[in-house]
Amino acid sequence: MKLFNLIRIALRALQRNKLRAFLTMLGIIIGVGAVISMVAIGQGSKKSIQDQLSSMGSNMITIRPNSNQTAGGGARLDATNLQTLTLDDIKAIQSQAQYLNEVSPAVQGRGQAINGSLNWPTTMQGVSPDFLTIRNWPLKEGDTFTDADVNGAAKVCLVGQTVIENIFDPGDSPVGKTIRFSKIPFKVIGVLAEKGENAFGQDQDDIILAPYTTVQKRILAIPYIQTIYASAVNAESSGPATQEISQILRTTHKLTNDNQDDFTVRTQAELISTFSSTSQLLTVLLAAIAGISLLVGGIGIMNIMYVSVTERTKEIGLRMSIGARGVDILMQFLIEAVVISITGGIIGVLFGLLASKLITVFLSWPTLVSESSIILSFMVCAITGIFFGYYPAQKASRLDPIEALRYE
Amino acid sequence: MKNFQPGKTLNLKLLKVKLKTMANKIVDIHDLKREFIMGSEIVRALKGVSFSVEEGEFVTIMGSSGSGKTTLLNILGCLDKPTDGTYLLDNVDVKKLSRNELAQLRNRKIGFVFQSYNLLARTSAIENVELPLLYNPSVTTSHRHQMAIKALEAVRLSDRLDHLPNQLSGGQQQRVAIARALVNEPVMILADEATGNLDSKTSYEIMALIQELNRQGKTIVFVTHEPDIASFSNRTITLKDGKIIKDSKNQNVRSAKDMLASIPANEE
Numbered sequence: 001m002k003l004f005n006l007i008r009i010a011l012r013a014l015q016r017n018k019l020r021a022f023l024t025m026l027g028i029i030i031g032v033g034a035v036i037s038m039v040a041i042g043q044g045s046k047k048s049i050q051d052q053l054s055s056m057g058s059n060m061i062t063i064r065p066n067s068n069q070t071a072g073g074g075a076r077l078d079a080t081n082l083q084t085l086t087l088d089d090i091k092a093i094q095s096q097a098q099y100l101n102e103v104s105p106a107v108q109g110r111g112q113a114i115n116g117s118l119n120w121p122t123t124m125q126g127v128s129p130d131f132l133t134i135r136n137w138p139l140k141e142g143d144t145f146t147d148a149d150v151n152g153a154a155k156v157c158l159v160g161q162t163v164i165e166n167i168f169d170p171g172d173s174p175v176g177k178t179i180r181f182s183k184i185p186f187k188v189i190g191v192l193a194e195k196g197e198n199a200f201g202q203d204q205d206d207i208i209l210a211p212y213t214t215v216q217k218r219i220l221a222i223p224y225i226q227t228i229y230a231s232a233v234n235a236e237s238s239g240p241a242t243q244e245i246s247q248i249l250r251t252t253h254k255l256t257n258d259n260q261d262d263f264t265v266r267t268q269a270e271l272i273s274t275f276s277s278t279s280q281l282l283t284v285l286l287a288a289i290a291g292i293s294l295l296v297g298g299i300g301i302m303n304i305m306y307v308s309v310t311e312r313t314k315e316i317g318l319r320m321s322i323g324a325r326g327v328d329i330l331m332q333f334l335i336e337a338v339v340i341s342i343t344g345g346i347i348g349v350l351f352g353l354l355a356s357k358l359i360t361v362f363l364s365w366p367t368l369v370s371e372s373s374i375i376l377s378f379m380v381c382a383i384t385g386i387f388f389g390y391y392p393a394q395k396a397s398r399l400d401p402i403e404a405l406r407y408e
Numbered sequence: 409m410k411n412f413q414p415g416k417t418l419n420l421k422l423l424k425v426k427l428k429t430m431a432n433k434i435v436d437i438h439d440l441k442r443e444f445i446m447g448s449e450i451v452r453a454l455k456g457v458s459f460s461v462e463e464g465e466f467v468t469i470m471g472s473s474g475s476g477k478t479t480l481l482n483i484l485g486c487l488d489k490p491t492d493g494t495y496l497l498d499n500v501d502v503k504k505l506s507r508n509e510l511a512q513l514r515n516r517k518i519g520f521v522f523q524s525y526n527l528l529a530r531t532s533a534i535e536n537v538e539l540p541l542l543y544n545p546s547v548t549t550s551h552r553h554q555m556a557i558k559a560l561e562a563v564r565l566s567d568r569l570d571h572l573p574n575q576l577s578g579g580q581q582q583r584v585a586i587a588r589a590l591v592n593e594p595v596m597i598l599a600d601e602a603t604g605n606l607d608s609k610t611s612y613e614i615m616a617l618i619q620e621l622n623r624q625g626k627t628i629v630f631v632t633h634e635p636d637i638a639s640f641s642n643r644t645i646t647l648k649d650g651k652i653i654k655d656s657k658n659q660n661v662r663s664a665k666d667m668l669a670s671i672p673a674n675e676e
Contacts, residue, residue, distance in 0.1 A: 002545045009542055016530040318526045321487060322540040322588070323515020325508045401487050405522070 006328060010335035017308075024304045025344035027297030028384070032348025032377045033355055034290035039373040040356040042283025044366035049275045052198065059238055060134055061100075062266045063228040063245060083224040084253065084262045090228060092252045099233050099241035102130035105212050105225040111182035113167055113208060120166035124157070124181050124208045126215025127229070132158075134231040142175040142190030145211050153213040157186040161194045161205040181208060184218055238267040287373075294377070297344070298384035305337050305392035316396050317404025330397035337389020338382060345381030349374055433496070434596050434627045435461035435484065440493035442479050453479040455650040456493065461596070461629060466622040468630045468638040471647035480647065481631045485518055485598050486510045498595045515543050519589025523601035525581045527573040533560060533584045534569040540592045559587040563617060579610035586617065590626075597621070599630045603637055609671055615640045615664035640664050 014021045065082035087105065094103050108125040129144050131137075145156050159174055168174050174188045186208070195204040216222055230245070232238040242265045249263050309316070316329055324332075352374075356367040442454040453476045461467050471477040482488035483495060486502055489510075495502045498517055505513060514520075519540075527536045537556040541547045547555070560566050563583040573581055582602060589597050599618070603611035619640060622628050630641060638644045639662045646654040 005542045005545070012531065012535070016528075314526065315528060318522075318528075319539070319543075320511065321485065321514060321520050323511050323543040323592075325511040325543075327508070328511075328543060402482050405487075405526070 003331075006331045007335055010332050010339060013312075013332065014336055014339060020304065020308075021340055024301055024340050025347065027300035028294070028341050028344030028381060029297075029348040029351055031290065031294030031297035032345050032381060033351035034293050035287060035377040035380075036349060036352025036369060036373055037355040037359065037367070038286035038290040039283055040352070040367040040369045041359065041365060042279060042286050043368040043370055043373075044356075044360075045282065046276055046279035047368045048366040049279060059232040059234060060268045061230045061232055061238060061241060061245065063230065063249070064226070064264050064266075066260075066262050066264045082262075083222075085225050085228060086223075087225065089249060089252050090225070092248050093228070093230065093245060096248050097230075097241065097244050099237040099244055101231045101233055102134050103228065103230040104128040104131040104134055106131070106227040106229055107212055107215050107220060107222065107225050108227075109182070109215060109219045111219065113163055114180045115167040115177065118167040120163055122160075122163050122181075122206055122208060124210055124215055124219060126210050126212035126219075128212060131209065131229060134229045137195060138193045140191045140193040141173070142188070144190055150211040150213050153217050154211060155184060155186050155214060155218070156189045156210065157181070158190040158192050158209040159188050160192045160207040160209075162203055163206060163208055164191060182219055186210060232267070242267055291380075294380060294384065298341070298388045301337055301340055301385065302388035302392060305333060305389055306395070308336075309333065309392045309396040312396075313399065313404050313407040316399050317401050317407065320399070320401035321405060326397040329399075330393045333393030333396050334386065334389050337393065338385035341381045341385030341389075342378075345378050348381070349378060352377075432463040433460045434463050434465075434498055435459075435629070436494075436496040436499075438494045440480075440483065440490050440495060442476075442483060442488070443491045453650055454483075454490070457647075457650070457652055458493075459645060459652060459655060461627060463595075463627055464622070464625050465643060466619070466628045466630070466641045467643045467645060468632055468641040469645050469647065470632060470635070470638050472633060474649075475647040476650040477631055477633075477647050479650075481598065481600055484596075484629060485520060486514050511543075515540060516592060517595045519592065519594040519597045521582070521585050521589050521597065521599040521602045523604040525573070525578075525585045525605075527581055527584055527588075529573060532570045532572060533565060533576070533587075536573070536584055537587045537591050539588060544592065555591050556587075559591040560584070562590055562621070563587045577610075578606050579613055582606065582610075582614055583617065586614070586621075590621070596627045596629060599628065601632055602630065603632070603634070609668070611637070612664045612668045612671070616668055619664050 063085070065084045085105075090103055090105050093100065097103075104127050106125055106127050108123055110121065110123055113120050113122050113124075128150055129146060132139070132144055139158065140161075142158075144158060145154065148154075149156055157179075159179070164174055167179065168177075174191055177188050178185050179188060180186070192205065192207070192209065198204050212225065216225070230241070232241040245265050246261060246263075250261065253262055255262065319329060319332075320326075353369060356369050359365050360367050437460065438458050440454055440457040441452070444451045444453060455476075457476075457480065469477060469480060479488070483490055483502075484497075486497065486505075487510075489503060497513065500513065500517075502510070502513070528539070534553075534556050537559050538552050541552040541555060557566065557569065560569060563586050565580060565583050565587065568576065568580065568584075571580075573584070576584065582605075586597075586602075589599075597618075602618075603614050606614060615637065618628060618630070622642075628641075630637070632638060639658065639660075641658060642661055643657050644654070645652055
């Protein structure tokens with residue numbers, strides 16, 4: 001028996017009952033469409049959280065001092081006042097770490113930024129030129145400071161958008177101007193691109209960046225550093241990089257096995273995974289609900305195929321009398337079920353894509369249609385067709401031609 | 409299996425039938441028995457039936473209900489197998505065949521014509537006729553189409569190829585069904601009360617067509633309970649209580665064509 005002929009027979013049979021075939025398909029269409037659009041909503045929200053977090057700097061690793069357990073008890077200090085991180089630590093990390101690209105020290109101080117008659121309270125962060133790379137932060141205008149500026153503790157700075165809006169008149173180009181911060185004049189050599197709020201709602205543009213040496217010596221008058229920012233080679237290596245940094249710092253800080261770390265190492269990956277697991281749960285929930293509707297669609301196919309077999313008993317009898325074998329009848333009904341489910345699947349995928357698009361356009365929810373959800377729901381469809389189509393098809397194929405012919 | 413093609417060597421074969429006493433036996437039944445178990449009772453539908461049908465014969469099988477007529481028809485049509493006895497269809501022993509082999513035998517050697525036509529609804533005449541060929545993988549698509557047209561020409565419906573069953577009269581529908589029975593070039597056409605749903609005029613038309621096909625060399629076995637219809641055949645086998653009570657050649661074979669001509673035209 002040629003499969004091609006069977007497909008032709010099945011298609012003709014479906015054609016004779018277009019409306020019913022379509023209504024049966026509708027269950028699958030809605031099921032697949034729901035799976036795809038629901039997963040798209042889940043994935044979309046996950047993606048937007050990830051994007052927000054990675055806008056803080058991709059693969060960024062943050063090292064802060066940690067309140068060490070003092071031997072005799074006593075008061076534990078706030079992390080910013082701890083003096084355990086030094087430039088020697090940075091040198092050790094830079095020379096020994098293999099999983100890191102850039103490393104930058106950071107110190108920061110609050111103060112009033114003044115330009116002429118305008119002033120604004122803000123934060124000045126002292127960093128190395130690599131900081132912009134670590135934070136994935138481009139300049140809008142001008143240039144960044146150099147290693148020479150760092151070595152010379154030059155009074156130059158890069159200004160964030162929020163600060164510019166508050167101390168410069170609109171249309172005024174800040175590059176080349178001199179502003180004062182904590183009474184010290186700084187030459188503006190660059191403007192930072194707008195970065196917006198971070199995932200916690202903080203304004204990332206309310207900042208002035210300067211060489212860390214300048215901030216250390218001229219603003220804070222401290223020899224130690226408060227934070228170390230580093231970037232891992234890629235997202236996968238942030239784990240090993242963290243361990244590597246811990247080992248290096250434990251060595252430079254001369255910590256024995258009994259001592260706890262006097263620093264903490266945090267990666268973006270940890271943050272991302274926390275947020276991701278929440279949205280992953282959302283995705284799974286939505287997909288489960290949508291999956292149930294797909295199952296209902298499959299049962300719909302089985303139901304209709306059963307009715308169809310009973311209704312077409314006489315046709316089955318005729319087909320058998322003119323030479324159709326049981327397997328031919330089985331295949332015909334199975335192909336009918338699979339054609340319904342696969343056609344429904346294709347329409348459902350298109351429907352799901354359209355629905356995701358409409359959700360983004362009209363509700364402004366982020367959606368992300370993943371290929372895997374399309375492939376998966378399509379596979380489920382085909383399997384549903386075979387699974388739910390098989391039993392009625394088998395029933396049809398086992399009919400006795402004599403009784404089937406006499407069936408009224 | 410021997411492949412028999414009646415259309416090609418038509419006149420020669422007819423001559424052979426007349427010249428030789430030993431003609432090719434299409435159906436050869438010996439001491440056929442069929443028993444059904446109904447609860448605790450054994451119903452013996454056929455109690456030892458023997459007869460044979462030769463190539464080119466037109467046989468009617470008569471009998472009232474309960475005579476075993478339908479059981480015999482099912483066995484002749486390879487839809488059912490005998491409990492005992494032998495049935496050779498075109499020299500093939502049906503008893504030894506599996507379900508699938510029986511289906512193939514029906515497909516290649518038998519053409520069914522039913523009382524209720526059994527055409528597929530919402531399916532054109534030509535597609536209905538093509539149906540048996542779809543279950544024969546050796547027939548190509550273009551060949552299938554040609555064979556179906558040829559079969560519809562033989563029943564004079566070549567101008568109704570794309571008509572749906574509900575656009576055809578009862579007689580025309582039965583002619584499509586006959587075309588479907590002819591299309592696979594079977595060794596035997598098996599008709600089951602093929603005129604039962606038709607008025608007498610249309611019945612005569614169908615019988616005229618069947619007589620014509622018989623003249624062209626087709627072997628025909630026609631199951632009916634109407635003696636009127638039986639008078640168009642060459643031979644009548646009468647069953648009663650699962651046994652043959654009469655098997656005789658008809659001396660005065662009526663011509664359905666003449667009967668049709670004798671009906672006044674205004675009767676329509």
